[in-house]
Amino acid sequence: MTVSTTTRLPDFVVLGQGKAGTSLIYNVLGQNPSIGLSTPKELHFFSACFKRGVDWYSQHFAEIPETADLVGEVAPSYLSAQAVRRLASTLGRETKVIFVLRRPIEQAYSRYLQNICADQRPGPFPKSPQALTRRLENVYDALSECYRLFDRNNILPLSFEMDVAGSDPQFENQILEFLGLPPADFSRPFIQGKTVNPGVMPRYLFSRDKALTLSEGRETFVLPPNNLVFCGQQRNSWVKADPSVDEVLDAMSRQSSWTPGLSEEEYGRLQNDVVL
Numbered sequence: 001m002t003v004s005t006t007t008r009l010p011d012f013v014v015l016g017q018g019k020a021g022t023s024l025i026y027n028v029l030g031q032n033p034s035i036g037l038s039t040p041k042e043l044h045f046f047s048a049c050f051k052r053g054v055d056w057y058s059q060h061f062a063e064i065p066e067t068a069d070l071v072g073e074v075a076p077s078y079l080s081a082q083a084v085r086r087l088a089s090t091l092g093r094e095t096k097v098i099f100v101l102r103r104p105i106e107q108a109y110s111r112y113l114q115n116i117c118a119d120q121r122p123g124p125f126p127k128s129p130q131a132l133t134r135r136l137e138n139v140y141d142a143l144s145e146c147y148r149l150f151d152r153n154n155i156l157p158l159s160f161e162m163d164v165a166g167s168d169p170q171f172e173n174q175i176l177e178f179l180g181l182p183p184a185d186f187s188r189p190f191i192q193g194k195t196v197n198p199g200v201m202p203r204y205l206f207s208r209d210k211a212l213t214l215s216e217g218r219e220t221f222v223l224p225p226n227n228l229v230f231c232g233q234q235r236n237s238w239v240k241a242d243p244s245v246d247e248v249l250d251a252m253s254r255q256s257s258w259t260p261g262l263s264e265e266e267y268g269r270l271q272n273d274v275v276l
Contacts (some may be wrong), residue, residue: 008036009060010069012096012179013087015146016076017139019110020102021164021171026074026189028172031186035179036064036071043075046083046090054090068181081141087256088149098151098177099143100171102160104275105267108132117202117232125259132274153203170224201260206243 172187212223228243
């Protein structure tokens with residue numbers, strides 16, 4: 001693989017974990033004039049797109065201004081052993097590596113909700129305890145490779161609960177200090193008055209023969225009669241006017257298999273049998 005001599009590749013990479021605040025981190029770091037990030041955020045180069053070559057990868061950093069002190073990438077799909085090995089061999093072992101982890105059950109459930117929003121199909125959570133076990137094993141293998149290939153001084157571990165989504169998030173200046181950059185406060189506009197990475201339980205609503213009034217905070221929405229609505233993430237939500245009986249029944253049947261939450265008993269079982 002060859003790289004253009006004028007191309008700047010990342011000095012640091014945020015490995016993930018998915019559903020652990022990487023979009024927030026990308027948005028915050030992207031406001032800092034000392035940092036240039038890839039466009040778009042998720043390139044999946046070291047995971048799914050490695051065969052495309054470094055020249056393809058480098059194109060996504062071409063618009064970074066020369067005034068940026070550091071170049072970085074934020075990619076939740078890189079928290080795997082193979083991706084870490086590819087990263088080390090391509091960018092070098094002096095690359096700064098950041099990873100952010102979330103409590104395993106919460107992380108898996110947040111992904112579960114996202115998958116429902118995307119395709120409206122997943123059934124109960126978890127699909128099997130073995131699936132959660134494999135997820136944890138993959139993370140463990142990735143971090144083992146990370147600490148084998150990179151010097152500890154070049155690795156910054158973060159916690160979603162404590163550093164990103166806590167009452168006083170510290171991730172921005174932790175990252176800037178780790179990268180050797182002065183402190184800043186670009187995170188405030190993104191997190192003030194907001195919940196970081198909230199889980200959204202999608203659902204179907206059918207207004208039947210009367211209008212249905214919905215309230216979300218201070219906002220009120222009116223669903224006209226005979227409308228079927230899918231309430232999920234904003235980009236996945238939709239309204240269908242005059243649905244057939246079969247369409248309504250099919251929607252409600254799918255929804256009946258979804259897990260709207262975990263009881264303390266279920267959470268404790270997964271924590272003891274799988275996580276711990």
